[in-house]
Amino acid sequence: KQEVTQIPAALSVPEGENLVLNCSFTDSAIYNLQWFRQDPGKGLTSLLLIQSSQREQTSGRLNASLDKSSGRSTLYIAASQPGDSATYLCAVEMDSNYQLIWGAGTKLIIKP
Amino acid sequence: NAGVTQTPKFQVLKTGQSMTLQCAQDMNHEYMSWYRQDPGMGLRLIHYSVGAGITDQGEVPNGYNVSRSTTEDFPLRLLSAAPSQTSVYFCASSYLTSGPDDEQFFGPGTRLTVL
Numbered sequence: 001k002q003e004v005t006q007i008p009a010a011l012s013v014p015e016g017e018n019l020v021l022n023c024s025f026t027d028s029a030i031y032n033l034q035w036f037r038q039d040p041g042k043g044l045t046s047l048l049l050i051q052s053s054q055r056e057q058t059s060g061r062l063n064a065s066l067d068k069s070s071g072r073s074t075l076y077i078a079a080s081q082p083g084d085s086a087t088y089l090c091a092v093e094m095d096s097n098y099q100l101i102w103g104a105g106t107k108l109i110i111k112p
Numbered sequence: 113n114a115g116v117t118q119t120p121k122f123q124v125l126k127t128g129q130s131m132t133l134q135c136a137q138d139m140n141h142e143y144m145s146w147y148r149q150d151p152g153m154g155l156r157l158i159h160y161s162v163g164a165g166i167t168d169q170g171e172v173p174n175g176y177n178v179s180r181s182t183t184e185d186f187p188l189r190l191l192s193a194a195p196s197q198t199s200v201y202f203c204a205s206s207y208l209t210s211g212p213d214d215e216q217f218f219g220p221g222t223r224l225t226v227l
């Protein structure tokens with residue numbers, strides 16, 4: 001059974017720092033991996049989607065990498081800003097069945 | 113384009129009551145799903161649908177029913193609410209494609225408390 005883990009559960013860093021969020025999964029036979037952002041009391045916003053055949057995706061200050069063989073993905077945030085404060089979740093899709101298996105998230109706080 | 117909408121935003125029920133959480137999308141997505149989110153845990157899939165008239169169970173379907181009479185709407189029914197169903201419920205939708213358009217879109221959530 002696929003399990004998705006995000007460590008740490010919470011992270012606090014000063015504004016301006018580059019940072020990395022981690023996501024690991026136990027079954028490497030994934031179809032894709034997605035990173036989402038969740039703001040308090042709000043829904044989830046998709047940030048980046050990496051297909052199983054890809055190694056990374058970039059959007060602005062965000063870069064997500066995927067290493068299927070080691071069961072790991074990282075979300076790199078450059079030049080962090082207070083507005084980046086949110087919970088970041090990763091989710092994997094298996095076998096193109098559209099069902100996502102989720103990590104519990106990393107709560108990120110960027111201190112001004 | 114409103115995206116995915118959910119109503120109500122908040123709801124308090126007594127044990128044994130029934131209710132329906134509404135979800136609608138205006139993006140003509142074939143795939144729709146319901147998740148619940150509990151503290152310290154990842155989202156868990158309740159039910160999903162790949163098109164009008166087609167529904168299936170996810171990881172935690174007990175106590176919930178769904179139907180999909182139209183492409184746009186995917187209501188979630190709680191038959192007899194229990195305190196264990198206290199959670200935040202999210203509806204999501206996406207195209208049935210293979211590739212970069214696999215992105216799923218989420219509604220703002222319904223926070224449900226069962227007393």
